[in-house]
Amino acid sequence: MAMDQPLLLSTTEEAYVKKTNRTRFFVSSARWVLKITMWVIFVAWIALFFMIPSTFGTTLYDDWVDATSGTLFGETGTVFLLYSGPILIIAILAIPYLIMSGKEEEEAEEEPKEKKTPRFRLRTFPVLVDGPFGVVSAAELIGIILFPVFVIWAVYAYTVVNYSILPDYGSLTPGEKGTFMLQMTAYCFGLIALSCLAFLFLPIARGSILLRLIDIPFEHATRYHIWLGNLTMFLLTLHGLSYMIVWIIRGILLKEIVEWKSDGGANFAGVICYCFGLLMWVTTLPPIRKKYFELFFYTHQLYILFVIFLALHVGDTNFSKAAGGIFLFMLDRFLRFCQSRRTVGIISATSFPCGTVKLVVSKPESLRYNALGFIFLRIRELSSLQWHPFSVSSSPLDGKYHISVLIKAVGDWTTKLRGKISNISAEESQTELSIQPHSKITASVEGPYGHESPYHLMYENLILVAGGSGISPFLAILSDILHRTKERKPCLPRNILIVWAVKKSNALSLLSTVNIESICPFFSDKLNIEMQAYITQEFGPPLEEGNVNKAMISSVFPVSNEGGMSVLVGTGNKMWPGIYVVSSTIGFVICLGLLDIYYINPFSISKWWYRGLLWVACMVLSVFIFGGLVVALWHHWERTSAKEECEENREKIDIVKHNEQLANEDVFQEKLASSSTIIYGCRPDFREIFGSMSKRWGHVDVGPFISLSDSIVTKPESELYHEADGRKQHDCSIGSTTILPSVESKGA
Template sequence: MEENLAQDYHHQQPLLATHHHQYDYTRKISGLLLSSVKWVLIILMWVVFVTWVVLIFLYPLNSVNYWVKDLTKHTLATFLGIEGAAFLIFSGPILVIAFLSIPYLIISRKQQLHHHEYEKKNSGKYGWSHRLSTFPVLVDGPFGVVSAAEVIGIIWFIVFVIWAVFVYALRDLTILDEAELTTQTKISYMLQIAGLSVGLIGIFCLAFLFVPISRGSILLRLIDVPFGHAVRYHVWLGHLTMIFFTLHGLLYIIAWTMDGTLLQNILEWAESGVAKLAGVIGLAAGLLIWVTSVPPVRKHYFEVFYYTHHLYIIFVIFLAMHVGVIFFSIVAGSIILFMLDRFLRFCQSRNTVDVVSATCFSTGILKLVLSKPKNLQYNALSFIFVRVKEVSRLQWHPFSVSSSSLDGDHIHLSVFIRALGGWTRKINENFSSQSFAELHDLHPQINVEGPYGHELPHHLMYEKIILIAGGVGIAPFLAVLSDIFHHTKQGKPCLLKHILLVWAVKTSNDLSLLSATDVNLIHSNFSNKVNLEFQVYITQESEPPLEAETRLDDKAIKSFAFPLANRRNMLSGLVCAGNNIIWPGIYLITSTIGFLILVGSLNTFYINPNDIPTGWFHGILYLACMAASVLIFGGSVIGLWHLWESKFSQMSCDQHSRQHYNEPETETRNDLCEYLACSTAIQYGIRPNIKDILESIQGHVNVGVIVCGPPSLESNVAKQCRSLNMRRNIHRAIFHFHTHNLHM
């Protein structure tokens, strides 16, 4: 019988082999086709981007100005209206790039699933863009740690500003030389022309301002820059924009004062042209935002910073009325993308999310485990924004996710909250001061935005990674370790061979955070495939504590697991960075088409027939079309998207009701901590020597260095990475610097 089975198998084997060969051949053809389409999309996006940048640079020239005005005459009588040329030239490109990024991201995700991206990375040849973005150039300056790619961007803006100022100044002097005016009139006229010029430069800076602040933007996913990093660009651009707008206002005020018409001009609200009072109101709102966003105010009076930042609504509305529809069309593209993102975040954050369990540590740290649908995927090193209505109805605070989307039953997400400010202290007190019976009756729920994070899992694309954490900064690295474990266990793409985790804490009590680590992290399969080395530095203790104190105290850790019946409200995936791209793409395209339909209808049936001037009224109607397109057309897509998502959430709820979630028993926690204590190098009374740690890496290998901790630790690690990379030889490691700090 066995011989017959063996013969049958032997006869079938060539057929199976042929089928397998055909499958591989088809897969290679499919992969080649996807790569070809992807390269076409990349080329198209670069062509559009470079053309856009060149037009912005050349716009100050008279020849380009005349060309834009000539194009405006051709669009004036069409549905595009008088603003059509400005919109097509300056806002159109950013929207076209966003459209092209949709199929690009879909293909990238498919390649990721078929290992193509990882096979490319496995060659050890990282692209120039990756090298530039992970090489720190400036470390201790006013901008913090700045990579080579960011330096290029800063230089680009500086060159543009110098070029624009020079061209406008040269043109203004030419006009003044040709005019026969008195000296005082010339000075006043020169100040007004200079004010107009710097205001126009500010408009172009504003065209970029709202792009990095769109947390779940397709553009941020395209360039793989998470919101925590992109917000720095918003800060830099915000300062630059307000400098030019402030100069714009001051120059006009000085000129009007010289002419004796200051009050008359400030209060003027013309039907056509520039509404000056609207500009004054908008500038006042912008100045309040600017003053309250400087680091001292933002750090010590966060609520003042947070609340006044919402004046951006007033700023944008009065800007549209001040500059009119033509100049507002220059910034319309980025504002549309921001409005789409803001409305999507608003829809997601309306849902309450159930707290599955809570763990209070003696060190003032609270671990919350939240309910999520099984199909919601996100990369490690993600973060979420949290609002607790009982503490504040308006405040949202970011926290790193400490779990992997592959953990356990895939329906939980956890975060650590350290009690540092008033808001976080109140949350910790709410859980730690109440008994389990009281919390059982409360059915705690919170509002959540996110998760936000990288589009690609960079921690899986290096042969070696060094994770450097300070204090509660270990939380996101627990997610990284868990994610790596699940990838290796399930045979998913992962290049990692060696992990070094360096953790600096103040006291031994902080080690209690390890009790929240899944015991599966020390599974034998993990240690066989990836070498994990753990170094702990306890900086404020000179010697180990007594043996009786090394075990976890049950009284020091307080855990609550809430009833299964209360876990019906799950985290929405509307703005999740690691989730699908199809629905966000439909949302973007539908809303943009809707905007064009509304503007075209407005121009065709109202603006053009009635000769409505290009003043404040036209500007506010244009802005209203933007808002209506997001609410009507985008809202319809979100409704369908929510129904589609609800089906999967309901399936997760049904599975959820049959599953149990409990915090690890105390004995398991103690065993895990004892295991880690035995296998970990713990040093007392010293800080980690970053230079020695990095120099210990031998061989020509790409090493990912990820830091999560205070700014001093981040700067130190960046400085050492820069130093070693600059004086390395061909046989030494290349260090790629990443930071996980949220620059709020």
């Protein structure tokens, strides 16, 4: 082969290589410029919050407001530019950065991956593993410290400024001075809470450009929202209580509570706003959220009224301080709403004897996702309001036109789903119809969400620890690695250890969803895959073990023939979401400009609460009109692409069903017995497991992925993490319920 290759490139080839190298250099340079620019803006934005409370910052702020008071947008526009402008600018700059990063990643797919060496990483290195925050990385600890420091500094700085202006109010008695200082402190608590609100909505925008920029899935970022929510409500509580104490001292409590000022804060609107916030806060407490999850979920939808009455209470100028994060969340929420309206086809449903159901959902080829991703699923026949998140159990390389999830029947909703599928299976058996069942399941899907980067491909050695149905994301990882190995695509993993703890041996049937032999017949030449399965509630193999393979899967059948998922939300596409964000942001500025030119300035609208309401209206209109126009064009592009894929899609659906049947072959049980160690009546000893792997693999970079679904692994998460600490490098993937270092519940 080497003798057939030319020693020298032709003139055309040489020119092409030079052009490619210049393009890569330009793209790489542009990415670095954008990255540095975004970092500078972000650091300056954070510094602004710390600087404003000081005497110097207050003076500078007042001078800036005075200098821009005569402009089109006035003081409100100035405040919006200072507090919300930076995060919107970063979101816009992130779009070309992500697009260029995506092109570089596509080129890197064709190049062999380099072996990673152990090194310290702020984002993944665990610093705290025991405590109220769960497992906290070094980067997260910096953020946790930063916010309390900001609050303490702001209270101190505002107090110094307020004390310095006491002489301006004439001679006051000591009691009047104390009351005045308490009143000003109450006002400062409100300002600090608004600063926290500027960040509060950023972590929960599921398809946020910002989260994709830093590659933190929203389910990991959700706990940042929880921390900020607790801090914000604590500050709002101090804000309200301090004012009430002042009003009680002055004997005007009832009068002030019901007052609706036009030239200041509307007190009654603030009381209503706080009541909505308090309801959301109380229902997030672990005892209530875990026992009455639906109460927590539905109560949390009060955030809409919370935002509206917040704007009525503080007016447009103060509301603009937190408007940036709220606006980005509104963009994400509208996009999710549009995606969830589509009815999605369920290609097939598979019912396992362990109480788990596998659904294969139709998707267009243009929709990209990661093996570490997950989707939100709604079954309209069960509930029109409930959305449940499930880890993806299939690899993107399993097929271009489908995506699958494993759903364990552990709650009311999942139990109803399994019953519904069992009924369809019974009808299929009675009528012997395999094309159109009498019953129907109609699905809606949001996502897919998750990591943009395939972290499972970045380590030569992987340890996958699963509990119960937490095996679901690891099946996707295993399938992805096998496909890449077969197709000779860049794939770093060579040693894979799966530690799986389950209650009953019938759960082993879930392994049939990955047919190793059909995917990669000669995988053992390149991959070393080991599995240690711990059956915790059985002390020996069942008597019918010899026939277990015949009862592994109870039914495989088609469910519905609707269209594929919408591509509006999720990982993969970056161009359309970028156009959507830019057009909506420009539309918001246009709406504000038109509002000032044709209504506020000509009619001298000065009521705080009314101007605040108009601001919210402008945000909503810009999303619906300008963003909606982009969504309509996006839908048109999607429909055009879907027509071209329609015929090929039908062929792929048949292939999916055929592959489902392949998983039932007797060879599966033989492969399971030869490649796995099944241990009955005990739980995994992670200290021994990690220790033995450390001796076998030596000083290498290991990617431990932990996915727990229930209390099968009873050892505290922090202790499990301690045992992996010190010798290994930590990264984590999304699991079915609990993830390390993120420990948020996302089970049914």
